[in-house]
Amino acid sequence: MPKITYIDSSGNKKTIEVQDGLTVMEGAIQNNIPGIDADCGGGMACATCHVYVKDKWLDKLSEIEDGERDMIDMAFEPKKNSRLSCQIIVSSELEGLEVTTPKKQT
């Protein structure tokens, strides 16, 4: 199972193994990672799963869809490396992925 590192806005890290096929959001929920609430359950309708993806991983992620982009535009402090963690599906290609939660999501 790929290891995913979740980093909060203060720099505290938690690395967990997430099963292939789950989303980065689901991995966070199952492991009580603070800062990822996922209020809409992965429906791309809340942006409470917003994360910043470390640059070296951006190319390995699927293309961002219009619906995700629209939701990120409404999120707190969107950046060019913003993604919705409910749209990132874990696979072996993402071994070592690091995502950081925004300051407002604590």
Ligand code: FES
């Ligand atoms: S869980 Fe609501 S947009 Fe990702």
